[in-house]
Amino acid sequence: MITVNLRAKSPKAKIARLPPTLDTDASATVESLVGSISAATKLGPERIRLTLIDNTRLLPGTLLEKYDLQDNSIIYVKDLGYQVKWATVFYIEYAGPLVIHPLLYHFQSLFYHQEFAHSTIQTTVLNLVLLHYLKRELETMFVHRFSNATMPVLYIFRNSFHYWVLSGVLLGYFVYAPNACADLPPWAYYALVGSWVFAEISNFITHLILSSLRPKGTTQRKIPYGYGFSMVSCPNYFFESLGWLAVVFLTRNWAAAVFWTVSTVTMFKWALKKHSKYKREFAGKYPKNRKAMFPYIA
Ligand SMILES: NC(=O)c1ccc[n+]([C@@H]2O[C@H](COP(=O)([O-])OP(=O)(O)OC[C@H]3O[C@@H](n4cnc5c(N)ncnc54)[C@H](OP(=O)(O)O)[C@@H]3O)[C@@H](O)[C@H]2O)c1
Known part of the structure; x- marks a missing residue:
């Protein structure tokens, strides 16, 4: 289990109810992380886009371990708006x-x-x-x-x-x-x-x-x-x-x-x-x- 830090992608576009950290299994899928963020923020999963500090996108259909996430890694969350x-x-x-x-x-x-x-x-x-x-x-x-x-x-x-x-x-x-x-x-x-x-x-x-x-x-x-x-x-x-x-x-x-x-x-x-x-x-x-x-x- 690791704890990742969540940040809004743009400081100007704050995301209501975005938890500052989230515990996740490194072997879980990107979808499961998106699902947890969706449950906390009440935004539909299709609106949520996750990226790393170097702009690499966490793609649905992949495992989190592919991105080499560590304890305290930062994940940027973007609300894409109505889809x-x-x-x-x-x-x-x-x-x-x-x-x-x-x-x-x-x-x-x-x-x-x-x-x-x-x-x-x-x-x-x-x-x-x-x-x-x-x-x-x-x-x-x-x-x-x-x-x-x-x-x-x-x-x-x-x-x-x-x-x-x-x-x-x-x-x-x-x-x-x-x-x-x-x-x-x-x-x-x-x-x-x-x-x-x-x-x-x-x-x-x-x-x-x-x-x-x-x-x-x-x-x-x-x-x-x-x-x-x-x-x-x-x-x-x-x-x-x-x-x-x-x-x-x-x-x-x-x-x-x-x-x-x-x-x-x-x-x-x-x-x-x-x-x-x-x-x-x-x-x-x-x-x-x-x-x-x-x-x-x-
Ligand atoms: N007249 C114009 O100005 C104009 C402009 C743009 C397009 N068009 C026309 O619209 C058509 C579709 O445009 P598009 O931009 O969507 O074409 P595209 O990006 O080449 O893709 C067509 C479809 O194939 C999939 N695909 C592409 N490369 C793939 C790969 N290596 N492996 C598996 N799937 C792959 C795409 O999936 P993804 O969803 O993953 O990309 C998409 O569903 C064009 O071929 C063209 O005829 C016309």
């Missing part, structure tokens, strides 16, 4: 473009104050966007195995901005505007729609591979292999970016280019972090020639 299911946030995010695109496309007199015939490209983009976000909703429901069950409720607003405003309003408003996307010669049209289909199917395959790495109900992480993973750590982001690039060339519209740039830069930043995490986590075993997101480049 919402991770999947719920995704459903809400992706619902934005699914609602906004059909509205902008079908109610043209309301948004553009005139009636006009859409170009083939505009109708195609509507269908591609709907298929893309429907795929994402279904993947959230049936494919992804997230390690975090919940996230702070305020994240809904932060994360939704990208999908509702950039992918929904900005992209939709300017792409469905009168005379916005002139048609292309058939060879260019089919090449771009074909590239989009290839990118979406490839993105789906990488999601199946990621999901196969983690037995249901666990948070296990493994090194992914196969398909784009032989070249990059995050081929799912690479294919996602490729799909939206096809939309940029189909539409030749600045709003599509802005959305593609913001998405790709965001995914690249995440890919760099995930890439270094893989190298840290699987030191020595991680394939050395893999890049983060762009094959042979970075």
Whole structure:
């Protein structure tokens, strides 16, 4: 049995009823420690995040002995605030473009104050966007195995901005505007729609591979292999970016280019972090020639 000291992570955000010390068995699980803190503070366990002085997170599903805790070790406790299911946030995010695109496309007199015939490209983009976000909703429901069950409720607003405003309003408003996307010669049209289909199917395959790495109900992480993973750590982001690039060339519209740039830069930043995490986590075993997101480049 050891006695650990508990401190609020931020001195400004005090946690009511947080006991200064707690006795625990070093061979107990992180969940049991979280459970004791939850019982004392009356905060739900999903709101509690524990870290050590060097910011190492005490991960659910691990034993306390993994962190080499001693008598009087300090554990920092953070109240993450009200939580919402991770999947719920995704459903809400992706619902934005699914609602906004059909509205902008079908109610043209309301948004553009005139009636006009859409170009083939505009109708195609509507269908591609709907298929893309429907795929994402279904993947959230049936494919992804997230390690975090919940996230702070305020994240809904932060994360939704990208999908509702950039992918929904900005992209939709300017792409469905009168005379916005002139048609292309058939060879260019089919090449771009074909590239989009290839990118979406490839993105789906990488999601199946990621999901196969983690037995249901666990948070296990493994090194992914196969398909784009032989070249990059995050081929799912690479294919996602490729799909939206096809939309940029189909539409030749600045709003599509802005959305593609913001998405790709965001995914690249995440890919760099995930890439270094893989190298840290699987030191020595991680394939050395893999890049983060762009094959042979970075
Ligand atoms: N257009 C855009 O701006 C944009 C931005 C971001 C994402 N997206 C799309 O949304 C998709 C999902 O994004 P994401 O950021 O959630 O992707 P991600 O972090 O690569 O993860 C996808 C799923 O696989 C799991 N996973 C990842 N690596 C794993 C490993 N080594 N072992 C076991 N499981 C692992 C993740 O679990 P964890 O919960 O543990 O991470 C998550 O459930 C992307 O592939 C992309 O298509 C689009």
